[in-house]
Amino acid sequence: MRSHQAGALHADIGTKGPAWLREPADPNALVPLLWPVTARKTYEGALVVGGVDLRDLARDHGTPAYVLDEEDFRRRARAFREAFADYDVYYAAKAFICTTVARWVAEEGLNIDVCSGGELTVALRAGIEPARIGFHGNNKSVVELRRALEVGVGRIIVDSFDEIDRLLALTAETGAEAPLMVRVTAGVEAHTHEYIATAHEDQKFGFSITSGDAFEAVRRIEAAPGLRLLGLHSHIGSQIFDTSGFEVAARRVLALHARVSDELGVVMPELDLGGGFGIAYTTQDDPSDPSQLAVELTKIVEHEARALEVDVPRLSIEPGRAIVGPAMCTLYEVGTVKEVRLDAGASRTYVSVDGGMSDNIRTALYDADYSATLASRRSDAAPVLARVVGKHCEAGDIVVRDEFLPGDVRPGDLLAVPGTGAYCRSMASNYNHLLRPPVVAVRDGVATVVVRRETEDDLLGTDVGR
Incomplete structure (x- = not known):
């Protein structure tokens, strides 16, 4: 040039x-x-x-x-817990975590989502009950997975067939049961920066619904000893202001949920809608408050569940930026x-x-x-x-x-x-x-x-x- x-x-x-x-x-x-x-x-x-x-x-x-600002952090955490009272709310530790913040999260009644062994260490040091911890990540090591099973984390979000194989070997070796959610990509183009849009097909996270990999992952987990299938997990991206993306994702993820019930005879008890709720960095941003988000997301899920004639699973969300940002x-x-x-x-x-x-x-x-x-x-x-x-x-x-x-x-x-x-x-x-x-x-x-x-x-x- x-x-x-x-x-x-x-x-x-x-x-x-x-x-x-x-x-x-x-x-x-x-x-x-x-x-x-x-x-x-x-x-x-x-x-x-x-x-x-x-x-x-x-x-x-x-x-x-x-x-x-401790008061501001606690207010926002409390607002999500109260607005989403019928959900499990997981604070996304990747946004920011330290021992003190993890304690605040627990004191305000939230669970916590980690995505590395280091974040898990901080959560445990803060005294978070392992059952209240979710473990994310697209390339969890055998060491990380072993520790998650040993301490008894509440759920592991699996991201690949290789990870399923690792967990099969570990559960056979240790005798522990692995509670699993399947991270799926719903084929949604969220209106955000390309590096933080995570539900389209061409990126590293999750199993594709469109290709059939997501259904195959569910089938393998359900058929395997030592693996307990909890449900599906979807995350469309970060700094999202428009709930239309969640509507498309919910439709496709619930359709997979219904297919699993029809073809495998398995009713998965949980569904995680992810996080990514936007905040105001400048005057051009217009974020929704938690109560508005709760109404809109619940309405979306209930509508799609009715259309598919399935019961609404236990729902969870994962705000991080929206609390600490x-x-x-x-x-x-x-x-x-x-x-x-x-x-x-x-x-x-x-x-x-x-x-x-x-x-x-x-x-x-x-x-x-x-x-x-x-x-x-x-x-x-x-x-x-x-x-x-x-x-x-x-x-x-x-x-x-x-x-x-x-x-x-x-x-x-x-x-x-x-x-x-x-x-x-x-x-x-x-x-x-x-x-x-x-x-x-x-x-x-x-x-x-x-x-x-x-x-x-x-x-x-x-x-x-x-």
């Missing part, structure tokens, strides 16, 4: 930003939908979450730091501010912070949009369209692609980015050998470190060279 001079056409620049982004009347104001329930600004413009002034949190714990924000310190002049008289303001793609890879990986606010003071300056970037040696190291910030934003200011509870700390890395930030839980004016900041000793601990 030939190189050529770069220009404004390749920079995707402008003074207005994306169509959905509106210039605020007051760049100091918070958009409540994007922030934890306890978030507010003081008269001085300082951001307070959980009763903690984030200027004090930055002084005591440094930046960057993930700030987790809005409950956390990330606090940064501004290091540099640079106005970059471009062609046609345009320019862009780059605000560099002391974190970046190592603490939030989603903007680079999924082209995700985020918001931001000045967190340490009030400004009377007019808003300017800015791009918040990190300190990594990557042009794609972008935290917030487009946001209006006060025109006098300067080094030493604190910026906060909302909606970072899901898949930010859990996907964090040591790229460029940066240290992963702490998670600081806040409640009633008290800040408590629940995951400490990494140190250089941690970084060198696995480096055995001399």
Whole structure:
């Protein structure tokens, strides 16, 4: 591919930003939908979450730091439990998990879904009853499956014929019974990013309903000693706002449920609809609340069950992002501010912070949009369209692609980015050998470190060279 001079056409620049982004009347104001329930600004413009002034949190714990609002997390967990009272609600640990959060999940009456041996270890350390744990994953090792059987997890979601064979061997060896759900792909194109749409045929998860693999997996499990068939599991993707995808999936999954009953004489007692419920990262997002979701999903399943003349199985869902995502924000310190002049008289303001793609890879990986606010003071300056970037040696190291910030934003200011509870700390890395930030839980004016900041000793601990 030939190189050529770069220009404004390749920079995707402008003074207005994306169509959905509106210039605020007051760049100091918070958009409540994007922030934890306890978030507010003081008269001085300082951001307070959980009763903690984030200027004090930055002084005591440094930046960057993930700030987790315990009250907000618990409220959202409770809202799902109450709205889906007739369901089993599994918190999806992959969104974010630590021992403290796992305890909160259990205390609020939720089960927990893990997808690795490490996540299982955290759940067990937190004292979660194994019967309340579901174990996911498309390539569980023999070691992981053995441990799941030994501790007695409530269900294992099988994802391949190889995994069924592993479980057959393990149950024969140990004498344990394996309670299984079959992960199926329903052939649904969810309206989300291609990397987080997981119910279409051409991807790594599950058994295809269309090809017949899903029915064959059910048949093998039902016929095998030591394997107990619980039901089917479907997950159409993540950051989903439109329940029409669930409607199509429910129709196809329940049709398979009915076929199993008719042809094998087996009535499976459970059906998992998955999770993926969207949250508001910016003003363009309009998520549903749990009670609305419960009504819509229940109506969908009951309608499809009536049409197929089958009883509605015991239903379960797996919210993760929808609980922890809005409950956390990330606090940064501004290091540099640079106005970059471009062609046609345009320019862009780059605000560099002391974190970046190592603490939030989603903007680079999924082209995700985020918001931001000045967190340490009030400004009377007019808003300017800015791009918040990190300190990594990557042009794609972008935290917030487009946001209006006060025109006098300067080094030493604190910026906060909302909606970072899901898949930010859990996907964090040591790229460029940066240290992963702490998670600081806040409640009633008290800040408590629940995951400490990494140190250089941690970084060198696995480096055995001399």
